[in-house]
Amino acid sequence: MSFFEIFLQNILNTTWLEITAVAFGLASVWFAKKENILVYPTGIVSVLIYVYICFFAKLYADMGINFFYFLMSVYGWYMWTRKDTRSERLKITRSSFQEHIFGILAGVLLFLLLSYILRNFTDSDVPWWDSLTTAIFIVAMWLMARKKIDNWTAWMAGNLISVPLYFYKGLVFTSFQYLVFLILAIAGYIEWDRKLKARAQAAQA
Numbered sequence: 577m578s579f580f581e582i583f584l585q586n587i588l589n590t591t592w593l594e595i596t597a598v599a600f601g602l603a604s605v606w607f608a609k610k611e612n613i614l615v616y617p618t619g620i621v622s623v624l625i626y627v628y629i630c631f632f633a634k635l636y637a638d639m640g641i642n643f644f645y646f647l648m649s650v651y652g653w654y655m656w657t658r659k660d661t662r663s664e665r666l667k668i669t670r671s672s673f674q675e676h677i678f679g680i681l682a683g684v685l686l687f688l689l690l691s692y693i694l695r696n697f698t699d700s701d702v703p704w705w706d707s708l709t710t711a712i713f714i715v716a717m718w719l720m721a722r723k724k725i726d727n728w729t730a731w732m733a734g735n736l737i738s739v740p741l742y743f744y745k746g747l748v749f750t751s752f753q754y755l756v757f758l759i760l761a762i763a764g765y766i767e768w769d770r771k772l773k774a775r776a777q778a779a780q781a
Contacts, residue, residue: 597625598753605757608720609764611668611771616653620646633745636698640690641710645717652721667775668768671719671726679715679726686711705741709734725772728765735761 604619623645630639655666671679687707694703716730735758743751 593625594629594747594749597622597629598749600625601753602756602760605760605764609760609767611723611768613653613656616649616656620649623649629747629750633747634698634700635702635706635745636694636700638706638710641713644714648717648721652717655721656723666723668723668725668772670772671724675724676726679719679730682718683711683715686714702741702744705737709737709741712737725765725768728761728768731761732758732765 600618600622604615604622607613607615607618623642626642627639627646630636630642657665659665687710690707690710691703694700694707700706712730712734716727716734719727719730735754738754739751739758741751742748742754
C-alpha cells in the first residue's frame, strides 16, 4: 500500500470527534498568534476531546498533558486577563537566563519521569516519543501562560516530532493539525517578535 493510499484510508477513518478537536485546536493556536484571549476557551474544548481520544490511542502521556493543558488554560486565562498594580495587562516578554535554565531542567526531568512511568506501568508502544513531546509541550504551555515569546520555540520543536508520531498512530487529521501548528508557531514567533520590537521602539521614542 502506497503512502497516499494509507493517507486516504486514514482520512476516511477519521472520526467527527477528532475533526472537531482539530478545528478547535487550530482556532486556539490562531488566537494565540494574535495574542487574543479566545486562545483559552477554544483550547479548552480541543484538549478535553483529546483526553478522550488519546486514552483509546494508548497515548497516555499525551492524554495527561491534555488534562494539564486544561488546567494551564484556566491559569493562562487568568494571567492574560488580570491587571497589575498599574492596571496593565500581562505583556509579551523574553525569558530571562534563569527562566531558560528552569525550562530546560523541567523538560528533562519531566521526560525522564514520564518515560519511566510509560515504560513500566502502561502498554504504550511509543513511550520515548510520547514522553518527549509531552515534556516539551508542558514547558511550552507554561511559557505561553506567562506570555514568554520563547513558548513558540518550544511549540515548534514539539510539533515537529508530533507530525510523524500521530501519523504512525493512525490519527492522520491530528498529524495534519500538528503540521499546521508548526507553521502557525513560526508565524506566531514572528508576530510576537514584531510586537516586542515595536514596543521597544515606542519606549525609546
